[in-house]
Amino acid sequence: RVRTTEVGHLAVRASSLDVKTVGAGGGSIAYVPELTKALRVGPQSAGAVPGPVAYGKGGEAPTVTDANVVLGYLPENLLGGTFQLDREGAKKAVQTIADALGIDLMAAARGIIDIVNENMFGALRMISVQQGYDPRHFALMGFGGAGPLHVNAVARLMGSWPAVSPVSPGVLCALGDATTRMRTETARSFSQLATTTDASELIAILKEMAEQTRAQLQSDGINDADITSEFEIDVRYAGQAFEVPLTITPDVLERDGVAGILARFDEEHLRLFTFNMDTPHEIVNLRAVALGQPLDLPAAELPKGDGNPAAAKMRDHVLWMDGKEQAAVIYDRSKLRQGDVIPGPAIVVEMDSTTLIETGCVAIVDKVGNILINLA
Structure with missing residues (x-):
């Protein structure tokens, strides 16, 4: 979470999540500059x-x-x-890139995909490696x-497994917002x-601020019993x-006092910057947060399958991967069952998205329908 964001x-x-954005969407335009001749x-x-x-x-x-x-x-x-x-129209458009680079059509198309994947990889490094997190300790969500x-x-670039669809x-964003x-x-x-600084001084100020934030949520129609303070x-x-x-609950602050806060700070500073200092600590800002209850939305479980996704198979397919044409299968996501195993290369289609499972990888459908992709 950050205190300043760019719009x-x-x-x-204003308090917001630290979102990094890059021009790497489906509509991003590929081109070859006259000066550099680089895609x-x-x-x-x-x-x-x-x-x-298309x-x-x-x-x-x-x-x-x-x-x-x-x-x-x-x-x-x-x-x-x-x-x-319009696949033929797409081929003609991408052919202009191939001609400018002096390579074949499929190599140009794959080059476009490789570059946009590297752009996303660069943005992900900014919010992981550059903030003290090892991406190999995380799964990667594609939405x-x-x-x-x-x-x-x-x-693959991140080393973050599983890749989750x-x-x-x-x-997904609209669901989260709602x-x-x-x-x-x-x-x-x-x-x-x-x-x-005395802990009792901090507690007195923070409790006063907590009452202010609780009153704000109550004015929005949330019952006091459903409000949590941090x-x-x-x-x-x-x-x-x-x-x-540092986020801390009222009871932890009362139990551990200022020393507990400083120990937490030293631990977090070491994680972020790999060193600590002997300099005195300074408490700069205090913040009280009031939270309403999270909605209890149980996910519907899929019926259990035997691991074979044959019932969801739509048709055989051919795609270009690893420098050659490869046989693949297209599946209907709505017909997949819990425990289905899908070897790559494969494509899973649904109304609002398409999931690609690459060669050398295998996907499994979890109990609520997420597609979890791992190296085979």
Whole structure:
């Protein structure tokens, strides 16, 4: 979580999740600059209108979606068969890239996909390695309409397994927006050395702030019994130009006092920056957070299968991967069952997204329908 975020060219000082964005969507345009003669993808985008050439809505510039269509990763009929893609148009558009680079069509299309995957990899490194996290300790979630098309390839680059294609990935963000718990906060500057700070002083201020935030949620119609309070304390070594925010509950603060906060800070500072200092600690800001109850939304379990996804098979397919044409299978996600095992290369289609399982990988369907892709 960060305290300042960028919206366009505006800096907004508000609590938000630290989201990094790159021009790496399905509409990102591929081009070869005259000066460098090196393939580039994005950040220019064809957008929804006119969109990729394959959409047949007047687009002329080759895009990531067109490359996926050419390679066979995106079947020609989308949205349950109601939307037909123009594969020949996509081939002609990507051929302009191939001609500019002096390579064949499939190599150019795969080059576009490789570059956009590297762009995503770079953004993921910013929020993992550069913030002190080893990506190999995490799974990688692909969401949005095009995320599951790329999640397997990006997981290889990250070393993050499994690569997850969640249920209804195209509307995952909307679902999260509709079901997230209510949250409000208030902050107050404190700026005092820890050695001169008494825990009872902190507790008194934070409890006052907590009452303020609880009242805000109550005014939004949330019952007091359903509200949880948390404290956040920003700490730094005296003289540092930045703080490390620590979340702490009221009972932990009362039990461990200021010493407990400082121990937490030293541990987090070591994780983030690999060193600690002998400098005195300074408590900079206090923050009280009020949270509503999370919605209890049990996920529907899929019926158990025998591991064979044959009932979900739609048809055999051919795609281009690892420098050659390969036989693959297209599956209907709505007919997959719990425990089904899908060897790559394979494509799983649904109304709002398409999941690609690469050669050398195997996917398993978990009990609630997530597709978990791992190295075979």
